[in-house]
Amino acid sequence: MGWRTLRGLLGRPADTATLTVTEVDALLGEVAATSGSGSTSRRSELLSGLLSRATSREQDFLLRLLTGELRQGALEGVMIEAIASATDVPGDLVRRAVMLSGGLATTAAAAAAGGQQALRAFRLELGRPVRPMLASPAESLDQAVDGVGEPIVEYKLDGARIQVHRDGDEVHVYTRTLREITQRATELADLVRGLPCTSVVLDGETLALTDDGRPRPFQETMARFGSTRQAQVKALLLRPYFFDCLHLDGADLLDAPLRSRREALRRVAGEHVIPGEIAPADAAAVLESSLDAGHEGVMVKDPDTPYAAGRRGRAWLKVKPSHTLDLVVLAAEWGHGRRTGWLSNLHLGARDPDGGEPIMVGKTFKGLTDELLAWQTRHFPTLERGSDDWTVHLRPELVVEIGLDGVQTSSRYPGGIALRFARVLRYRPDKEPSDVDTIDDVRSMLRG
Structure with a gap:
């Protein structure tokens, strides 16, 4: 049920509020369970009936709820602290349970029903993906290695994050958003099935390579995950590079230090371990x-x-070596001159760590090819939440990677800073809006 379909179901709002939370929840459950022949018509009928009984404010709330645009501040970090507070359990325990269960709802139900004991019962389960550990940006190599006694320095690849689970001959491959892609990455599953172990969970990156072994553009790697054309699947074989081992032959390694996990990784993954060194004499090399x-x-x-x-x-x-930020697209302006008729200049936003709306930090039209301009013009109207003569405002769902020379203080944008020489590098379909850099991350670049 897309945004335009739902808008088309809106009729005259009710004058009096009569809907209850329980009633709406039950009806939405029925909508979700409706499938098979005639299901589209039945879902429309159910939702039309619901919206006809809603007041104007209730219609607005339901429309934003159903399209994922409610934006009420319930970011994952906020919800973890809320669950901890509501159930009187430590936040670290909730955070670990979310990592292992893969979902906030599952964790909240366990905490409410069984408290600390129920949360401690969560274990790494083969075939259930684990929330990934992520990296923070460093201002420089010297700043990154400073204070770490014997740092591990590894290659940073321009690939797609993967997590692979094996239990005997059964193998599952997941993306960083925990979406399963096993059937579209069969060569990865076959490779892990042949490793010298009976069970393993590996974290890493995968990318398509050219004939001389160099990485192909990121978009070509990501095309594998969305492609259904067998010819393309065969043409772009994926090469995995693993950098962590979370489980090996019955032993969970999440709580073991990276040093030990890396030893297990080398034993099982061999030549497929990502290049890198422990305490290199020259990290710059x-x-x-x-x-x-x-x-x-x-x-x-x-x-x-x-x-x-x-x-x-x-x-x-x-x-x-160059600054990059992952930001969300807030709007696009109609172009001028050669770009007339295309949606061009992007409004860019950083994530509010307190759960509010994204905070605008700049605009750019640099780096947009004719192909990207055409794609934006086709795709952006499907995300529209308002427009005027010059600008189409979007639901903040699209993540874009931006290259920039730095940031500077500015009163032009709400965050008090502006991007310097920003340019579009690529869109990131593998990332969610919750993955973008925060306004604090952007402000920290002022110190650099």
Whole structure:
């Protein structure tokens, strides 16, 4: 049920509020369960009846709820603290349970029903993906290695994050958003099925390579995950590079230090371990080698830290030679001159860590090819939440990677800063709006 379909179901609002939460929940449950022949018509009938009984404010609420645009501030980090407060359990325990269960709702139900004991019962389960650990950006290589006794310095690849689970001959491959792609990455499943173990959970990256072994553009790797054309699947074989081992032959390794997990990784993954060194004599040489091979930069990791979902301070840091930010597209302006008729200049927003609306930090039309302009003009109206003569305002769902020379203070935008020489590098269909950089991340670049 898309936005335009739902808008078409809106009729005259009710004058008096009569709907209850329980009633609406039951009806939406019925809508979700409706399938098979005639299901589209039945879902429309159910929702039309619901909306006809809703007041104007209730219609607005339901429309935004159903299209994922409610934006009431319930970011995952906020919800984790809310669950901890409501059930009187430690926040770290809730955070770990979310990582292992894969979902906030499952964790909240367990905490409400069984408290700390129920949350401690969550274990790594083969075939159920674990929320991934993420890296924070570093201002420089020197800043990243400073304070880490014997850092692990690994290549930073421009690929797609994967997590692979194997239990005997059964193998599952997941993306960073925990979406299963096993049937579209069969060569990865076959490779892991042949590793010297009976059960394993591996974290890593995968990418398509050219004939001479250099990485293909990121978009070509991602095309594999969305492609249904067998010819394209065969043409773009994926090469995995694993950098962590979370389970091996019956032993869960999440709480073990990275140093130990890395030893297990080398035993089981062999030549498929990502290039890197422990306490290299010259970290800059590893960075140069990665760049020469066509990759993005390096990761600097603390070898004494456990595996924990999300960004965990300085445990993992990413170093790139040029500044990049993942931001969300808030709007696009109609172009002028040669770009007349195309949606062009993008309004860019950073994530509010407190759960509010994204905070605008700049605009750019640089880096947009004719192909991207045409795609934006076709696709952006499907995300429209308002427009005027010059601008189409979008639901904040599209993540775009932006290259920039830095940031500067500015009163022009709400965040008090502006991007310098921003340019579009690529869209990131593998990332969610909750993955974009925060306004604090952007402000921290002022110090650099």
